[in-house]
Amino acid sequence: MDLSVPAGDLLALVGPSGCGKTTALRTIAGLERAGAGTITVGGRVLADATRHVRPEQRRIGWVPQSATLFPHLTVAQNVAFGLKGTGGSRHSAKRRAADPEVRRLIDLVGLASHADRLPAQLSGGQAQRVALARALAAGPDLVLLDEPFGALDPLLRQQLRDSTRAWLRAESVTGVLVTHDQSEALSVADHVAVMRDGEVLQQASPRTLFSRPVTPWVAGFVGDAVFLDAVVRSAGAGHDPVLRTTSELGEVPARWMGAVPPSSGETVRLMVRPAQVVPRAEGVRGRVTSLRFTGYDAVLTVELPTGTAVSALVPAAEAPDHDADIAVGVNGEALAYAAGQ
The missing domain is CATH 2.40.50.140 (Nucleic acid-binding proteins)
Structure with missing residues (x-):
């Protein structure tokens, strides 16, 4: 497969279950080792025939389907955990919870009044916003979003995906979103890549993908036909x-x-x-x-x-x-x- 995402843009990766979307995301993140090929982010080669940069050294943020927040840390402390220099230490996260960058990110995702709350006191949508702020805290070159809105009700899902796109744009961060929802991909992404059996069949703007699908299968997958x-x-x-x-x-x-x-x-x-x-x-x-x-x-x-x-x-x-x-x-x-x- 070949993917290319311009800096600062959001690419949505869609396809039927089992086609390889999450495997592609995990390989980009370094959680899976690429058997061949090259992965380059921001001009840095992260994987090729001779190297495999460790996940924590790739400057890539990850927002999973489940927010997976630390239940014993507050919102501010969870976000601080993502800052450079914390070393994966909860003590460092607690110490840096008042860091101006933490406060800025919490305010960016609209949770300034929730900074001292624990994850158990948050709704599903609020928890996902904390997960995004934590991913942005490390100043990543790329943020990977693995169906982060899948468990939310339709109205909240639409609001959060629109807000997430605005936050990524405000931070000038490149993103790759995996989703099963074709309408979500077409409405929020700058580019959409359609996968089938481990292959990218077409990558294009939402307008081009919908109006000029390269095969009947792609046409039927991205909309009623x-x-x-x-x-x-x-x-x-x-x-x-x-x-x-x-x-x-x-x-x-x-x-x-x-x-x-x-x-x-x-x-x-x-x-x-x-x-x-x-x-x-x-x-x-x-x-x-x-x-x-x-x-x-x-x-x-x-x-x-x-x-x-x-x-x-x-x-x-x-x-x-x-x-x-x-x-x-x-x-x-x-x-x-x-x-x-």
């Missing part, structure tokens, strides 16, 4: 041609995502997002077989005459009734991939 078989009628010129295709949803222009454009008559696989499948006065007729409201929007499942079911996202106020007969079509361009992908 509708896949259709289509026949090419003609292909435009250039290295990034638009195809004219005929599909089960009618005539659809499609941006070709492969290397060599297909010829007329070839079958390709189209991908559109549900928001592109829209009701039309003239379109392909179908029957609404399910209807699910998600707030301002509603997700429809429309069964086409061929038996294919497609998802459509419409404003809740405009949602048709269950079992309604409607006409739908595709708004904008689809993405076209080679058949069989």
Whole structure:
């Protein structure tokens, strides 16, 4: 796998369980020894064919899923434990709890009034903020976040992840976030890397990843997707041609995502997002077989005459009734991939 994170940016690492996300994080941290390759942070080589820098010497902060605070130390003392020079000593942590840098970090994460509390007196979200402040206390070149918001309720999760991004940016610290939540990755990270079976399939900005996934698998992993078989009628010129295709949803222009454009008559696989499948006065007729409201929007499942079911996202106020007969079509361009992908 290859990863590159610009200084001061946050990269989110996503992929199915068992694909290697946490192993990658542990290898960067030095908790696992790399079998091959090179790990470089801030211009320093931390691992290659001849060296393996110990974890405590890598200037890397770690924020785990569980805050893992020292229960017998106060908030300030837990943060002080991360300062350089404490040597992993609780006595040094207690002695340096009043250090101005400790107070600054506690204030940064919004816990100034909780400095003297013990971890048992904190909520889950507060404990995670202490864990982040402790990771920042060492002045790391890189902070690794291993699903630190996974155990929180949805509202607190959103608030804390947004705050964490703001704190990392304020400290100009580079970060790598491992998460199972694709929407979290797309909303908070500067870059997203999608992994599968130990391989990074695509690393891009959230906008590019969502709008130009390199494979149908990536497209379906990072968001809801509708896949259709289509026949090419003609292909435009250039290295990034638009195809004219005929599909089960009618005539659809499609941006070709492969290397060599297909010829007329070839079958390709189209991908559109549900928001592109829209009701039309003239379109392909179908029957609404399910209807699910998600707030301002509603997700429809429309069964086409061929038996294919497609998802459509419409404003809740405009949602048709269950079992309604409607006409739908595709708004904008689809993405076209080679058949069989």
